[in-house]
Amino acid sequence: MNALADAGIYVVADLGSPGNSINRDTPAWNDGLYARYTAVVDSMANYTNTLGFFAGNEVSNAPNNTQASAFVKAAVRDTKQYIKTMNYRTIGVGYATNDDADIRVNMADYFNCGDAASAIDFWGYNIYSWCGDSSYSDSGYDVRTKEFSTYSVPVFFAEYGCNNVEPRPFTEVAALYGDEMTPVWSGGIVYMYFQEANDYGLVSISGDTVTPNQDFKNLASQLAKVTPSGVQSASYSPSNSAADCPATGASWAAVATPLPPSPNHELCACMYNTLGCVVTPATSEDDYSDLFGTVCGYGDTICAGIAANASTGTYGAYGMCNATEQLAYAFNQYYAAQSSGASACAFNGAAETKAPSSAGGACSSLLAEAGTAGTGTVTSVPSGTGAGSAAGGSSGGSGSSSAASSSAGAGINSVPSVESGLLPMAFMIVVAMVSGMGMIVL
Numbered sequence: 001m002n003a004l005a006d007a008g009i010y011v012v013a014d015l016g017s018p019g020n021s022i023n024r025d026t027p028a029w030n031d032g033l034y035a036r037y038t039a040v041v042d043s044m045a046n047y048t049n050t051l052g053f054f055a056g057n058e059v060s061n062a063p064n065n066t067q068a069s070a071f072v073k074a075a076v077r078d079t080k081q082y083i084k085t086m087n088y089r090t091i092g093v094g095y096a097t098n099d100d101a102d103i104r105v106n107m108a109d110y111f112n113c114g115d116a117a118s119a120i121d122f123w124g125y126n127i128y129s130w131c132g133d134s135s136y137s138d139s140g141y142d143v144r145t146k147e148f149s150t151y152s153v154p155v156f157f158a159e160y161g162c163n164n165v166e167p168r169p170f171t172e173v174a175a176l177y178g179d180e181m182t183p184v185w186s187g188g189i190v191y192m193y194f195q196e197a198n199d200y201g202l203v204s205i206s207g208d209t210v211t212p213n214q215d216f217k218n219l220a221s222q223l224a225k226v227t228p229s230g231v232q233s234a235s236y237s238p239s240n241s242a243a244d245c246p247a248t249g250a251s252w253a254a255v256a257t258p259l260p261p262s263p264n265h266e267l268c269a270c271m272y273n274t275l276g277c278v279v280t281p282a283t284s285e286d287d288y289s290d291l292f293g294t295v296c297g298y299g300d301t302i303c304a305g306i307a308a309n310a311s312t313g314t315y316g317a318y319g320m321c322n323a324t325e326q327l328a329y330a331f332n333q334y335y336a337a338q339s340s341g342a343s344a345c346a347f348n349g350a351a352e353t354k355a356p357s358s359a360g361g362a363c364s365s366l367l368a369e370a371g372t373a374g375t376g377t378v379t380s381v382p383s384g385t386g387a388g389s390a391a392g393g394s395s396g397g398s399g400s401s402s403a404a405s406s407s408a409g410a411g412i413n414s415v416p417s418v419e420s421g422l423l424p425m426a427f428m429i430v431v432a433m434v435s436g437m438g439m440i441v442l
Contacts, residue, residue, distance in 0.1 A: 022068060028319075029072075054158075056095050096126055097125060108147075131165055159189060160176075161190045166215075279327050
């Protein structure tokens with residue numbers, strides 16, 4: 001980071017990683033992901049060339065998975081709050097979207113609408129419609145520019161550089177940094193730096209040798225020709241209003257409010273410790289889906305506390321706990337409904353009984369907010385830091401930490417979790433030139 005700073009290069013970091021992020025097919029915003037995302041913030045916030053964070057990249061990419069956007073927007077909300085709580089300098093949290101005609105307008109409106117505390121600070125647009133020697137109108141850049149002319153936060157191309165024509169001439173640079181687009185767009189990030197099998201690389205690597213490709217030379221030539229005008233921060237006074245939230249329907253499934261609840265490590269640990277029937281350590285994560293299907297099939301009330309339905313805005317208080325905690329909760333609900341009979345805590349060896357702890361102090365208050373059915377609203381916020389939670393065990397999925405233990409009352413123990421731990425953050429690097437300064441996306 002210091003080397004990048006010395007070169008005048010700023011960084012936008014992904015909060016997730018390939019194996020530890022919000023999944024469009026089975027979306028969740030839970031305590032393990034909260035620990036991951038806030039730990040990235042902890043790692044990057046004190047570098048003055050950290051420009052911002054992406055809470056997601058193309059998570060919802062078609063009409064049939066737009067409900068996942070609710071979980072990403074909840075991540076935006078909680079990451080912004082975490083930065084504020086930790087008294088870090090102001091760092092924006094945004095999102096990068098794909099260019100899908102069926103959902104692109106709703107996507108942009110959804111993340112921009114409503115409470116500013118939950119809305120994105122900037123919007124990244126992945127667009128590959130300018131191929132070869134296209135034009136401002138043929139590429140659709142003119143339409144996209146008009147669409148975002150009334151957007152209330154900064155927008156830029158989070159990815160661009162169609163390679164249908166090779167080598168890429170990058171003639172779109174003149175338009176992106178020209179008079180028609182600079183009043184709306186804040187530059188863009190070219191995809192991508194390293195040459196890989198997809199043939200988008202600007203440079204090739206062999207050992208310690210970096211060789212610029214023709215794409216690199218063409219891009220450098222085009223950038224050298226532009227002189228975009230910028231806006232000094234002291235003069236920045238946006239006047240556009242936030243968008244209206246999209247209505248749900250055939251092309252949009254996520255209701256605007258409520259969003260999924262904030263992950264609360266202490267609440268999940270409190271809940272787990274009071275259970276009398278839990279998941280056995282030997283139970284494989286591969287069996288969880290079938291086990292959830294079995295236990296939730298025993299009645300609507302069994303899994304109400306772990307519900308997470310973005311299309312109806314129905315969220316159980318424990319819907320943000322990790323998968324092990326949620327399955328244990330469901331097992332225990334069924335166990336309790338069967339008068340705590342030993343045979344009701346079996347599930348073919350996937351469940352076992354344990355001595356429940358008594359909830360006291362702050363733990364008791366948290367559980368009272370959640371309610372006996374797990375459908376209450378918990379207003380208490382997490383007290384542990386992201387790094388502390390991640391260090392507590394199992395990617396923060398209710399692993400004990402000093403912050404959690406002191407605030408949640410006696411008897412808080414580490415809880416087993418099958419979720420993956422903190423993975424390397426840097427998985428993609430691309431280079432951009434924005435108003436004459438470099439930018440790297442990690």
